[in-house]
Amino acid sequence: MSEWWTYTPGDFLMFSPRVYVRLIERYNLDFWPLQLVFVIGMLAVIVFAVMHVRLAKIALLPAFAVAWAFCAWQFLWLRYATINWGATYAAMAFFLQAGLLAILSFDTDHRIAVSRWRRYGGTVLVLFGLLVHPLLDLLSTRSLAAAETFGMMPDPTAITTLGTVLAIRGRRPLLLLPIPLLWCAFSSLTLLAMEDRGAIVPLASIVFVAILLLTPTRP
């Protein structure tokens, strides 16, 4: 790209905020009440996994894989890509993340512990992604009909995944961080270009994850 320094995030925004919000509203309407199934289901799996219920521990990463694949297919590929051709590439990255989650669900090496701060911080991100993020839209100009929920929309899916990965023991789960972090950066720039105050959320998530990663590994 020539004269790349003359471009701003706004130059890459190829749709209006109104079109984007209507896209989410129509998507939510198409699948209601699947949003509740994703949120309640994931919350239940995480809670039981924390309680060391064996089946829940086994199902944890595959459940995330399903969420990433659904989001990639139904939102990014079939819907968002109709107004943003860049979403096609994002969908491929999301499918890749779903594959990584599925593969790493067979990883049983959890000898390396994580710090207390990572566990607590990860829990905060998980609760934020699952329960608080959908309500953020009430603070903006959007209605609840355009709420972004885990499994349906990329932002809460990425944030919840980041929180879970940070709290899991072992080194290999860290392979699951780059794609959600990249998505958060992309999402923040997109929302910034739309002059949406929500841009701060994915950006703050990146900063929060970076801080937690810097905490000592041992408790």
Added chain:
Amino acid sequence: MRFTRRSVLQGFALAATLPVVRHSAHAQVAGVTRRAIPSSGEEIPAIGLGTWITFNVGDDPVLKDECAAVMAAFFEGGGRMVDSSPMYGSSQPTIGYGLQKLKYPDRLFSAEKVWISDPASGAEQIEASRAYWGVEKFDLMQVHNLVSWQDHLPMLFEMKAKAQLRYVGITTSEGRRHREIESIMASQPIDFVQLTYNILDREAEERILPLAQEKGIAVIVNRPFRQGSLIRQLDDEPLPEWVAETGARNWAQFLLKFIVSHPAVTCAIPATTRIDHVRENLEAGGGVLPDEATRRRMADYVEAL
């Protein structure tokens, strides 16, 4: 006045025609100035319709209908040129939807772009664009942002020679790559050049617009309102007391009249999602157009705000 069954029925009949009368009044209000394309002498209205962002509505049926209504108002108001690009997301299928709904108006002057770095895929992309629009062929095909122009231009000239399109052009925006644009204008037999020109971005006045006049190249102006930000910026400011001399009724018309009154400009392509704005834009292309002294005064006024 005596009310009879006949007079009441006549009254209803008259009332029923009112929307039609008002409709055609809009069509007459426009009276858009026409400008000749130097390479052919064909005249086109000085106000066209851009589709960047505004027509990228995906498969939303409500928004697609809104875009079709904008197109209907545009053609009814005397507009002709609709400009798009494969880069504009779903804008091309939205245009196709609108054209089909309007039964492919004869007035349409279709302006498209080829935007692909692989030279071998240029023809395929043009054919895909044509299928989206649902037209037999494009009037104008431009190389978008000069992407692989060395390869695409010969292909477009060949298509023009075979009557597969009528005009060939190049585009840029926001003042990028103007030297290369100049070089192509000087060396290639293009019919159109598209660039950004507005009351605050006037770099093109120095070399490109005079060169277009000298070489007989039609000029399409994009981003006349800096993607709406100019209007948002000026909306709180008062129009000058001498605004009547410009023929404008509001800031949008003020900005458009400044552009289309430049003698080198053939057509400006503001984009909008609103029917009232389409009508305002078309109106700005007609009536009084500022002379050179007034244009200078307009630019000075806006710069001082």
